Amino acid sequence: MMNPENYLILAAILFVIGALGVMLRRNALIAFLCVELMLNACNLAFVAGSHITGTLDGQTTAFFVMVVAAAEVVVGLAIIVSIYKTRRSTSVDDANLLKL
Amino acid sequence: MILLETIAEPVAATGMFTWAWTMIAVPAVVAGLLLVAGKLSDAWGHLLATAAVFWSFAIAVCLFAEQLLAPATERAVSANLYTWFTVGQWDFQVGLLVDQLSILFAMLITGVGGLIHVYSIGYMSHDPRRRRFFAYLNLFIAAMLLLVLADNYLVLFVGWEGVGLASYLLISFWQHRPAAAAAGTKAFVMNRVGDLGMLMAISTMLAMFGSSKFTEVNAGAAGTEPMWATLIGLFLLLGACGKSAQVPLQAWLLDAMEGPTPVSALIHAATMVTAGVYLVVRSHALFEAAPIAQLAVVIVATVTLLAGAWIGTSQDDIKKVLAGSTMSQIGYMMLAAGIGPAGYAFAIFHLITHGFFKANMFLGAGSVMHGMNDDVNMRHYGGLSKAMKVTFLTFAMGYLAIIGFPFFSGYFSKDHIIEAAFADNTFIGICALIGAGITAFYMTRLMLMTFFGEERWLPGVHPHESPKVMTIPLIVLAVFSVGIGAVMNFWIQTWLEPALGIHAHELSLVPTPVGWMTMAVVALGVVAAWLVFGRSSIPVVAPATNNPVTLAGRNVLFGDQVNDFLFVTPAVALASAVDTTDAKGIDTAVDGLGRAFLGLSTQLRRLQTGYARSYALTMVVGVLLVGAVLILNLVG
Amino acid sequence: MTFPWLTFLGLLPLVGGLLLLLPMGKGAARTLGLVFSIATLAVAAGVTVLHVTGADLAVQVPWIRAFGAWWALDVDGMGLAMVLMTAILTPLVLLAEWEPPANRWGAQAFFALVLILEGLSLFVFMANDVLLFYLFFEATLIPTYFLIVGFGGARRGYAAVKFLLFSLAGGLIMLASVVGVYVVGASQGAPSYLLQDLASVRFDGDLGRWLMLGFLIAFIVKAPMVPLHTWLPDAAENSTPGTATLLVGVLDKIGTFGMIKFCLGLFPEASLWITPFMVWFAVVSIIWGALGAIGSRNLMRLVSYTSVSHFGFMVLGIYAFTTTSMTGSIFYMLNHGFSTAAMFLVVGYLAKRTGSYDIEAYGGVQKVAPVAAGVLLVSGLATLSLPGLAPFVSEFMVIAGTWSRYPIVTAVSLLGVVLAAVYILRMYQRTMTGPVTDHTAAHFTGRDLTGLEKAIMVPIIGVLLFLGFVPQPAVQLVEPTAQATLAYVGTTDPAPVVKGAK
Amino acid sequence: MSSILLPALEMAAPTLEWRALAPVLLVFAAACLGILLDAVLPRAYRFLAQMTLVFASVALSFGFLVMNWRAMRQGRLAMGSIMLDGPTYFMWASLLVFGTLAFMIFSERQLNGGASAFAASAASVPGSLEEADASAARREHTEVFPLGLFALGGMMVFLASADLIVMFVALEVFSLPLYLLSGMARRRRLLSQEAALKYFLLGAFSSGFFLFGVAMLYVFSGSFDLHAIHEAVAGNAFSSSNGLLYVGLGFLAIGLLFKVGVVPFHSWTPDVYMGAPTPVTAFMAICTKLAAVGALLRVFYVALDGERWNWQPLFAVLAVITMVVGIIGALTQTDVKRLLAYSSIAHAGFLMTAVVGATQVVPAGQGTSASAIMFYLAAYGFATIGAFGLVTLVRNAAGEDNTIASWAGLARKSPWVAGLMSLFMLSFAGIPLTAGFIGKWAVFTAAWRGGYGWLVVVAVLASLVAVYLYLRLIVVMFAGEPAKGTYVGNASGWTWIPVVIGAVATLWLGIIPDQVMQLATFAGGFLR
DSSP states (O other): OOOTHHHHHHHHHHHHHHHHHHHHOOBHHHHHHHHHHHHHHHHHHHHHHHHHHTOSHHHHHHHHHHHHHHHHHHHHHHHHHHHHHHHSOOBGGGOOOSOO | OGGGGGSOOOEEOOGGGGGHHHHHHHHHHHHHHHHHHGGGGTTTHHHHHHHHHHHHHHHHHHHHHHHHHSOGGGOOEEEEEEEEEEETTEEEEEEEEEOHHHHHHHHHHHHHHHHHHHHHHHHTTTOTTHHHHHHHHHHHHHHHHHHHHBSBHHHHHHHHHHHHHHHHHHHTSSTTSHHHHHHHHHHHHHHHHHHHHHHHHHHHHHHHHSOOBHHHHHHHHTTSOHHHHHHHHHHHHHHHHHHHTOTTSOHHHHHGGGSOHHHHHIIIIISGGGHHHHHHHHTHHHHHTOHHHHHHHHHHHHHHHHHHHHHHHHOOBHHHHHHHHHHHHHHHHHHHHHHOHHHHHHHHHHHHHHHHHHHHHHHHHHHHHHHTTTOOBGGGOOOHHHHOHHHHHHHHHHHHHHHTOTTSHHHHHHHHHHHHHHHHOHHHHHHHHHHHHHHHHHHHHHHHHHHSSSOOOOTTOOOOOOOHHHHHHHHHHHHHHHHHHHHHTTTHHHHHHHHHTOOOOOOOSSOOHHHHHHHHHHHHHHHHHIIIIISSOOOSSOOOOOOHHHHHHHTGGGHHHHHIIIIIHHHHHHHHHHHHIIIIIIHHHHHHHHHHHHHHHHHHHHHOOSOHHHHHHHHHHHHHHHHHHHHHHHHO | OOOOHHHHHHHHHHHHHHHTTSOOOHHHHHHHHHHHHHHHHHHHHHHHHHHHTTOOOOEEEEEEGGGTEEEEEOOOHHHHHHHHHHHHHHHHHHHHTSSOOTTSOOHHHHHHHHHHHHHHHHHHHHBOBHHHHHHHHHHTHHHHHHHHHHHOOTTHHHHHHHHHHHHHHHHHHHHHHHHHHHHHHHHTTOOOOBHHHHTTOOOOHHHHHHHHHHHHHHHHHHTTOTTSOTHHHHHHHTSOHHHHIIIIIIITHHHHHHIIIIIIHHOHHHHHHHHHHHHHHHHHHHHHHHHHHHHOOBHHHHHHHHHHHHHHHHHHHHHTTOHHHHHHHHHHHHHHHHHHHHHHHHHHHHHHHHSOOBGGGOOOHHHHOHHHHHHHHHHHHHHTTOTTSHHHHHHHHHHHHHHTTOHHHHHHHTHHHHHHHHHHHHHHHHHHSSSOOHHHHHHHTTOOOOHHHHHHHHHHHHHHHHHHHOOHHHHHHHHHHHHHHHHHHTOOOOOOSSTTOO | OHHHHHHHHHTOOOOOOHHHHHHHHHHHHHHHHHHHHHHHSOHHHHHHHHHHHHHHHHHHHHHHHHHHHHTTOOEEETTTTEEEOHHHHHHHHHHHHHHHHHHHHHTOOTTTTSOOSBOSOTTSOTTSHHHHHHHHTTOOOTTHHHHHHHHHHHHHHHHHBSBHHHHHHHHHHHHHHHHHHHTOBSSSHHHHHHHHHHHHHHHHHHHHHHHHHHHHHHHHHSOOBHHHHHHHHHHTTTOTTHHHHHHHHHHHHHHHHHHHTOTTSOTHHHHHHHHSOHHHHHHIIIIIHHHHHHHHHIIIIIISGGGHHHHHHHHHHHHHHHHHHHHHHHHTOOBHHHHHHHHHHHHHHHHHHHHHHOOOOOSTTSOOHHHHHHHHHHHHHHHHHHHHHHHTTEEETTEEOOBGGGGTTHHHHOHHHHHHHHHHHHHHHTOTTSHHHHHHHHHHHHHHHTTOHHHHHHHHHHHHHHHHHHHHHHHHHHHSOOOTTOEEOOOOHHHHHHHHHHHHHHHHHHHOOHHHHHHHHHTOSOOO
């Protein structure tokens, strides 16, 4: 079996990719998906941690996180859709009336 | 130094002496009353004020009589009035010391003061603010009496400043005249410079002796370190210079002639300006412990007596001539006081005779002005001896007294000083002698220009004799100018001996060699003046001249210019520099700081771009920052 | 439990001020305000009597227990002197500002703010707890700010902000020290702000010095000393005379008051350390202020610059560490309140007639309005410390006391005495004397001081004269404070140099 | 380790301490009921019903809280996932009070001519006919009340969680409703929607960091339990897995600091505060901050206490940056709500000084960091609720006018509004006789006692600049010429009651703070 710590490294890499995506992608939906990627990187870490520490908490937690992520999707999509209806665009850069 | 022991401790006040404070209080209260009552007292204010001074005079004479009757050791009486304040180790009492010295002053002040009050009733009769004038005069009398009757330096200083205030008020009495207002301010400010000396002297006394009482200071003086004794002496001298218009603080006195003439007579001739002499004599113990300070007094006095005389020779304003003369005469007194025990009595003697004859002449000058529509320029006078007989005659008495005509009062008092000066230092003596010659010169010039020669009156001027209320004081003062010298000549030294610890000189009526010399010099001065001014007619407008001596004299030895250059200009420049620094420097710095923050804020706002992605970037920068700080902290 | 007189004394005007915030008629508001201020004066007089008869007036109730702060009030001689001064000046200011300037807030607001300010100031002078003092010290700024903004001159907004920012700059630095005092106290087993608890705490070394500096800077701004004084001329110029009186006469005293009570009272060692600097600093203020006054073209600025100079004397007296000089400083604080009040109020009378504070706008007033000129002159003479008026006694005490320790410093500071004559008399000369200008004739003819205006000046000048001739009661009142402070600091007065004298 | 595992393995039926948990449960129950009510009640009755439900539930919840507190019920609840200790009580009480006050402003309908501050139909396109119809029909989103209650309940759990997973869930429970609420403004809906989007995206982003931090700490310690993490930190001082600990510590901090609004995780604050409906801004400004600071304290004082030497300098640096950026950023703002947003950032900085000080062990009865912070939050809360309440009053023809220019000369139009606003500004500025001063002084004391004297000096200098910032508004109101076209709206008691309570409490806590301070002090420290 692979060294479980490598899973952690993978999780970190996924997390960074997610974070970079939030910063780089203009489309609100993609940015939001990148956030989901970050959450799932965490899930990976939880599961790996569960293995490393020999406890089950991590695995149950992954389910919690999924539920939370789902809830987030609901709220997030609602907001993004309503903005899309108004502006006919999902670019986060278009929403910059609030500044300075 | 042993002499000090001969000074008797003052005895506590009893009987009449417990009334001494009313000498001060009555005029002070009357002054306050007249000022507060305002127009209500216009009708009778001057009478009340005059009565108040005569009350003080009466008390002074009674006290003097009591002193005469008392044995020599019990003549000095102290009357403690109340505790002014006590703080720390220091106890400041308001107390009076009526001794042989102060009683003479009290009588001079109230006597001459009373006469001048009477004179002023006439002189100021047309002035709508006469009541106010009398209030100020009474204020002056009260302050001056406090000055001479105080038993410690601090209370003396209160009187000192009080007379300064009265002087200021009276010089600028005709406030609507800019020159008068400026002259008052100038006098006060220059006196303040002298006051620094007083404050420093008193502070030093307190540090040295723990008291400013004359008795305690005198007792401790001998034990003072020479440096501090000298410093106290110099500080006191500075004070005296300010009040007595001695060089280098002389410049205010001539301007002070802007005041009504009775004021010039009372304050700027007879009494206030002699306070410096009083101060030096009163502080004799300190000066005796400080030869350098004594020397400084002598030098200042000599310079002043010559400078004053010099100014007197070239002024055309009758009052300014007299003012220069006053400076010069006070120089004589200071000289005597500076010489030491040998001169104290003569200083006071000359002070008293001068008080009478100079007041006499000033009032005479006032009488002349009264008749000449308040013109003060002697070039517009001439031949007034016929128009104003009483004034002329009384003025002549004063003239003879001041030039030292034999057996007139100045003859005694001034000759003694010149003799004492010669005894002290020949050079000083010669200076004093020359001063006497110049005195004769300028006084003769004044007499010639005013009372003799052709009439150079301006059109519309009809000289006339003044009313009785003015001439009677003149006559009284003239009598004193003539006689007081002879009366006091043999008596004054003995009288003052217990107070000042002096040894009486043998005096005789036969002139000494120095006396003969003096007479000769005086005669020379008179003749010279006659040669210059008596024979030829005097131009109505002062002729232009390049003679530096005359120019310097006309410009009061450039005292104002020196002061402007040394003090006024730098002070004005500093004041505007302060203004600039506050507004442009400090405030700009503060405002700049504020603007810097605002600028920073404007820059910072640019970071808030409105793009969600850049906010995310900011957060990631934050992540890096957190990492960096944690790592640095772990490593460090 | 005895009646808490001191709490009552401070609350009385505060309650009055708050009552005045309620809607009511202008006439009723003014009467009510005056009644409250006079009642406060009466209570202050009562407190004085109690203090003099030896009653223990101290109030001490836990206030914020978690951080060791107490509602602790007490008066010593200095505090009582300040309390009396405040209580006397307030009704006079109210009378003087009976008709506040037009186009500004109304009289009711003015009366309310003044009363609130009075109450807060009284608490400042009575607080016996560092935090309580700080609380009221800062709180006084707010009514003052509104007094300037609501009633002041053309640049009132700027002046008010400047005043507040300068004061708060000092105040907030002081807050750091206030916090530090508690922390150090807590570390030494005295987690308390109560002064008597802190007396046992040692604030040593560098920390003590920094803490002391925190307090000192606040007081330097407050007492305005150069170079942190520039707010004062602007604030005074843009205040009404009544506000300026309270600002300079009462509030600025907190600076010198605080130096004695807190800088010296908490940090004796650090205070001795800073002394050489403070002494010269004071001298700079004396001369700078005097020069600034000479250069002023505006009467209000002039008066405020004179105060800078006078505060220099007070600070000099404090840091000379002699009984005489410190007593003189405290006494000066009292006298200066009245002399400044006299100056500001009479300048206000003049401006009320001409509508201008510019010296240039006057000339020859004496001829047409002799009483106004006379009152200005007397006030000016008090300001230049003429003997016979109270400031002289205190200035002399400062000078003589300081001289016994620092003759050279004192000699330099005496320049300020000369310059005082220059700035007062020049001002008088330019405004009151000379030929009557058209402007003066138009505004002053037949409009000399009114009965009310004279009546207001009577007690002020009366106090100045009384304390000039009979200063002993006041000196005796404040001297114990100086003695106690010096005993705590551990310095003794220099003895007379000449042996056998006295 | 195994002892911790056992309960999970046995899958015992969860036990709940109903009585002790009642305050939270009531809030959640009311929220759920509110959703149902919205579904079943006719439109006309909804508003009244929701309001009744909200205030009744909150009052009941508060009643239970007081009862429990008096009975000194303490300890772990709900299978060890919630910690009921002194700070929990104090902050729950604060949350309930401020939540109630904010909900009162939610309820204001008189200002808008009979409509609330929320969009008539949030789903409709701004400017569309649909929206106009909804407006004309006087429809309104009464869901704001249940959403608010959910957020409130989430916050209560958040700061009381004894377990990182509960904390994460609570974080989302209170965040998600807030995202929605932010987008529901009646006026300027584009701004509102944008605020919601930004808030949501960045909030989710920060949740990711929080969760990753949780994961790392889990890997490090093998547990989500704060006490267990504390034990692990204590027993593992120099082990090789410290990297996990520090990464976890850092990421967890980032997630929490985002909610607190600490620079550089603050960027959302100005935009969201400005775009969200003002009542929601008020709610967020106080309650979010309160909950986040509570959680931050709990995590760092309870779980990561052993690492304080590492996070204290970190927080100190962030505190300085936060104060500076918050204050300087505010100096040139032209919008009142934005100004208050920057002000809230600055206040986060001041709060952080006390967090840094971490003064916990002092003789009984003396103030600690926690008590200082709790007091500060209370003081800040009253001023904030009052200030935002007043912000809703200044209006022009189009609705609320938030530009500072429109506040010019307000003192002449309405001395009371100007006076009260000044009071709140003075409290923000920390001027004595207001609660803000006592709060500031308390946190500074806590910081210095914790050995961070220099931080106090920096904070004091920062507050000086801050004074200028608040003064600016006062100057505008009192010295400015009255602005044309703006007027003070005629609000009902729903706005005035919170404002007046805020004002009275600001003065009360500024003058006689002892009771509240004692309450905060005797709340004691956090239990492990």
